[in-house]
Amino acid sequence: MSQRLIHTFVLLGYLLLAIIATYPLIGHVATHVPSGSGDAAQDLWEKLWNLDHVYRSLLAGKSPFFTDQLYTPNGAALYFHPLSITNAIIALPIIAIWGVIPAYNFLALGSFVLSGYAVYLLCRQWQCSSRSAFLAGMIYSFSAFHVGHLTLNHLELWNMQWLPLYFVAYERVRQQPSFGRIAWAILALLAVLFSSLYMAMYALLWTLVWLGFDLAQQPRSLKHTWQRLRAPLIIGGVTLVVILPLMLLPMLRQAAQNSVLIRSVEEVSKRAISPLAVLQRSTLSYLGIVGLALAVIGVVLTKKQGLRWIVLGLGAFWLALGPRYGLYQIYNLLPIAQFGRYPDRFIVLTLISCAVLAAMGVDALLKRWQARWHVLASAVLLLLIGVDSWPSQRPLLQPRHHPVYEQIAADPITGSVLDMPIRRTNSAWFAMYYQTIHQRPIIDGVLARPVPRIPIFDIRLVRGLEEPELNLPAQDIFPVQQPLAATSYFNLRYLVYYRKSDMPNQQVPTLEQVEALTGAKASEIANDETLVAYRLDWQPSSEPLTSLMELGTGWYELEGSENDLHRWIKDAGAGATLGLYPTRPMQAQLQLKLVAFDHPQAVDILLDDQVLATLNVGTAVESFTLPIDLAQKSYTLRFKPHEAGINPSLQQPGADPRTLSISVFEATIQP
Structure with missing residues (x-):
């Protein structure tokens, strides 16, 4: 069988497994997403907004690292926000034709296929057979880490194919450096960087471990050291030149202005794993009993062949344990360590190591058995891995929105939208998703890192609209903002009040109350059992706010x-x-x-x-x-x-x- 045909069957195999593992998603790719509900869906609304934002920014020729659609009128920088630009770029055609929900599902299914295939290629580079490499791809791609973060909508983590694809590209450079291979390694590393800062840190850690082994195994001469360092320095140098103006310098400037990176030891410790988490199916750090057993067999039977992977896997596991066990304390001294918040996510490196060692273990076992048993043994192992990694839950969620947002989108008058009450559960996340429909700025929002923003909960205009019966004094010791001046400052044109919320005694203001609070002429554009929506008409205030x-x-x-x-x-x-x-x-x-x-x-x-x-x-x-x-x-x-x-x-x-x-x-x- 030709290599091309083998690779085709491998990809189709992972696609079939992805469809089975996420079923019944395949029948609802246009309307549902693989997500939990309630608080578990918070990141979903944010990630759908991310995809839409990157698409519209690139379409308009603007930088995706800034938005004026959140926290209007000032907007916000997005350098520390997990935009997952790599994934958004791949999904651009689907977003343009079908929208963000099908694009999200395309990325989800594709991540299972490509994650498995990337580890398959990696194992093949380490002289593993096609059978064992396919099983290793299963262990990695259908892991609790992957499925769990998919359910939690952590797009920057469940799109986990870019990390092993970079490993594959780097291994090719190690084997035989060439201009083409170095270029592919640079592209792969950039794909990691623009996909997830977490994965970028893990790529750097992996590279340093591999460099350490390579230098230790080289003759101790300047010539040999330079030969080994030359390609990695080119890869790192070109990558740095690309990201320095686009990301790194703006991030350093933003970090100097805000403590967005600093995480205390106490905060970090909350997201560390326990030593037994890798054996507990209920955790995202579960490595799988079958995969772990095969990895142990690989360690025992292959002797020094997997030493690098043993060091990487155990080192990452040690880091995932957090500050309590020492190594993370040392790592945390590095400035780059503060780019990530949660040590438990280091387990992805342990997962890759476990998968590669498991492939070595499978091959070591098969060599001890007669060839006629290889197909049956591989099938049994595939079944055992499938059962071990079978997700206990496969929730689907249908994102919904009220038709009033499409009505707002069609209105030729532009202006911001305020969804009320703003203090209802998950209000800001919902508002971000609705913003992908109406395409108007909102004065609220949620980002992964804090940014300078107007404290809207304290603004008189917003407090009055939130609680219309609140008796706010017309004068105070500070200048009381005139209603129209505040309305004009926020360019507020649409108010959407949801009738059902978890706020006690919530009341929808009357048309007269809205006009008094905003200083604008209001008209009702929607009124049903779900919500009441108003459109505001006004001319800019002659008293602009300072x-x-x-x-x-x-x-x-x-x-x-x-x-x-x-x-x-x-x-x-x-x-x-x-x-x-x-x-x-x-x-x-x-x-x-x-x-x-x-x-x-x-x-x-x-x-x-x-x-x-x-x-x-x-x-x-x-x-x-x-x-x-x-x-x-x-x-x-x-x-x-x-x-x-x-x-x-x-x-x-x-x-x-x-x-x-x-x-x-x-x-x-x-x-």
């Missing part, structure tokens, strides 16, 4: 007449806070009016816990002006008195029973 300020914690109620409204600080120890979000970077002035109770007192003014100034406040209202440089991010402005305050009722019975220290009459930002 900053958003909202009441924080630590204040007494607003008091005083219209011209002298003020709030006393309730807790002098912790101080009182205001939320501040500049709508643009600016050099500004913080204007304050303060008064002290009973006697002059000092108060610290802090911005994100950094002292701006210490003010000496008298018993008559005084004005203060502080220069302040503001970026476009969320701040906490804190007023912290030096003294604990005085209770007037202790000095004069019947007087104010509150503890009073400093009162704020005004806090405004002037550009």
Whole structure:
């Protein structure tokens, strides 16, 4: 039988197994996805949005590493978000013709086929037979890791074919370096990098282990060392040149501005595996009893042939155990370690090692048996591996959306959409999926790493729309944003209220309430048992917002007449806070009016816990002006008195029973 025919049968075999393992997905590829429901589906909505975002960005000739469709009007950088660009590019034609759901399913089925085939090729490079290599591909591709992350919608992890495909390309370079083979290795490594930062870290770790073995086995001379290092340095150097401007430099800049990478030892420990997890079917780290047994046989019977894979597999297993067992503590000192959050995912390297060693074990067993038993033995092993890796659950979920989003998509007037209530369970994830339908910006969203964003839960406009019966004061110690100014700032055109939510006493606002809260003319565009939707018509406000300020914690109620409204600080120890979000970077002035109770007192003014100034406040209202440089991010402005305050009722019975220290009459930002 020709090699081409053998490879065709191998691919068809994995395709058949993929259809069986995911059944009944094959009959619902246009409407359903292999996902759990509820919280398990959170990542599904995000991953569908990712595919749509990459497709539309590339179609428009824009970088996919930024979006203005989430967190409008400012948008967000996506360098640390798992876009899985490699997979999205492959799915582009399917997205263009059939949409994101068929594309997602195409990637899911394809990942089983290509993951198995990649390990098959890898085992063949290590002189394993076609039979044992096919079984090794099964062990890897139909593992608990693969099926489990598919159910959890971790696209960057279940598209796990790119890692072994890079290994295959690198092995070919090791065997006989050439320009063509080096080019393929570079392309394979780029495919890994643009698919998953996790897998990129694992590719680097694998390469370093292999280089270590290669250098240890070479004669100790500069010439031989250079010959061994030359190809890996070219692969790494060209890859670095490609990703430096596209990803790496922007990521370093973003990391310097936000602690998106830093994970504490305590946080990391929560996602470490237990030493017995590889034997427990209920975990994503389960290696399979049959596969593990065959790997042990391979270790025992092949002696030094599989030494590299033994070191890699055990080392990755040790790392997956997390900080408690030491090796991860050393690894965590490397800057690149912070690109990933969860040590349990190192187990994928152990899984590949186990699969290759299992192939060696199968061949070692078959050599000890007569040839006439080889087909039967292979069939029995295939059946045992299939039973061992058979998924206990194969859930399907049908993504649904209300027709109002298609109505919004067809509306020629552009503007943002706000799905309410925003604090209902999984609201932001649903909003991202609906955004793939209506193609309008949303002011909310969910990303894998935190980004500078407007704290919409605290914005007066959003709070009023969320709770229309909430009696928000028309004035306060800070400038109360005019409804139309806020509506215009967010370019808000559509409000969609879901009737059923897990929020108690949720009420859908009337048309009149919507108009009062937004300052816009509203019209109802949908009203049924599921939701009520409004369209807002307005002209841009003549008073553009320069900053958003909202009441924080630590204040007494607003008091005083219209011209002298003020709030006393309730807790002098912790101080009182205001939320501040500049709508643009600016050099500004913080204007304050303060008064002290009973006697002059000092108060610290802090911005994100950094002292701006210490003010000496008298018993008559005084004005203060502080220069302040503001970026476009969320701040906490804190007023912290030096003294604990005085209770007037202790000095004069019947007087104010509150503890009073400093009162704020005004806090405004002037550009």
